[in-house]
Amino acid sequence: MINYIKAIFFVLIGFIRIDSVICQMPIVSEPIDAAARILVNLESRPLEISITRNCNFHNLKPGFNYKSIATEIGTPYNIIPCNGEEQFEPARIEIDGNPFSAVIVSFQLVGKIYNNENEWDFISMGYDNNSASVVDESTGNYHFFNPLNGTLLHLPENGKKAVIYLGGNPMVPSNAPAGIYTGEEIITVSYTGNSI
Secondary structure (H helix, E strand, O other): OHHHHHHHHHHHHHHHHHHHHHHOOOOOOOOOOOOOOOOOOOOOOOOEEEEEEOOEEEOOOOOOEOEEOOOOOOOOOOEEOOOOOOEEEOEEEEEEOOOOEEEEEEEEOOOEEEEOOOOOOEEEEEOOOOOEEEEOOOOOOEEEEOOOOOEEEEOOOOOOOEEEEEOOEEEOOOOOOOOOEEOOOEEEEEEEEEEO
């Protein structure tokens, strides 16, 4: 009777082995695809321009043709000739917009500024390559340009405003009466559609 049990035991083991081999057959599947949607909402900052300081010349003398250098207030000898009393404060223009964006800056400049008391007395204005500048935010250096030609600049990458200084070269007639002379200049800024 013991031999009979052994035979059945071997048959069951063999049967189990056969079943396990059948269960290990590889499963074949087809690849499937899935799509993820990406949405980017890009906002453009409009250009903003502000004049934070007007251009001022103080204590000019009749009969002199002055040259100004458009740098921050406090820069020594930013007006030539300087007899110790003349002072020049350039206009400060700030431009804000999309960082890295290229913008074109153009100017409608006055050829004459007129006496506030009468309209026939004037001072002629000239412009050269030192009459305007842009401050490089990374170095603090000035990039000078002639405002008659305008300029192309890139807005700072750190989101700060670009700063332009604007002046000019007053040519004061020898018979110019004392008083205040004024004029108005227009600055136009537009995106070029390019960035750094």
